Amino acid sequence: MSGAPLRTWRPAHRPEARDRRKLFDGVRDRAPPHFNQLWYIDAFAGTGFRTIKHVERRENLLEAAEPQRIEQRRGSAQIALGVKPRFDFTVFIDAKPSHAAALMDxxxxxxxxxxxxxxxxxxxxxxxxxxxxxxxxxxxxxxLDPYGMEVEWQTLEAVASTKAIDVWFLFPLSGLYLSIGLQI
Known part of the structure; x- marks a missing residue:
């Protein structure tokens, strides 16, 4: 893609929301001056939240017991809305009607x-x-943080043709290994 290099992640690492927030820092400063609009597009936006399930842990010699709990954290959509300076335009895309309804809220x-x-x-x-x-x-x-291997190559080619869209692509390695295995 075009523009300044973006931070990349080790393939096996799935960044936490706090790490994702760091990706946004300084995005506007890195945009060349002839760009007067900065957009954020989240192609698999989900609900705007991430649900983290913590399993019950029994007490042992080193750690206290912890009950099972479910925690709601901000997802990429909410993190993007909190970025300063703001994005001029934000697009949230999701195929699931329940996710789209949450994004409309x-x-x-x-x-x-x-x-x-x-x-x-x-x-x-x-x-x-x-x-x-x-x-x-x-x-x-x-x-791009797809639920699986849903991103088509033609889509990436179309995005690249703009020379104005930087892509942050998180993908499951298991799907990549499966795709390579099927083509061998």
Whole structure:
């Protein structure tokens, strides 16, 4: 993609939300001056929350017992809305109607923001966004954290053709190994 190099993650590492927040720091400062719009696009936005299930731990010699608990943390959508300076336009995409409904609630809680929620297949939505916009003065950050191996190569080619969208792509190594194994 274009622009300054972005921080990369070790393949086996799935960044926590606090690490993802660091990715956003300084994004606007790295954009060349001829870009007057900075967008955030989250193609598998989920609900805006991450649910963490902590299993029960029994007491042992080194640790106290901990009951089973479920914790809600901010997901990438909420983290992006908290970035300062703000993104000029935010697009949340998710194919699941329940996720889109949760994202619409998040949009309603942020009426001062320009947020679009797209309830559609991410590949189709991304290609539509690329085709429908001029990228001469717009820079975007695309966050791809698919549920599996749903991102099509044609979608990545379309995104790359803009020369204005930086991609942060988290993908499951198990799917990559499976894909390589099927082609051997």
């Amino acid at each position: 998040l949009r309603a809680k942020n009426p001062q923001r320009h947020i679009e929620v797209v309830n559609s297949d991410a590949n189709q939505a991304l290609r539509s966004i690329v085709e429908a916009n001029s990228w001469a003065s717009t820079r975007a950050v695309l966050f």
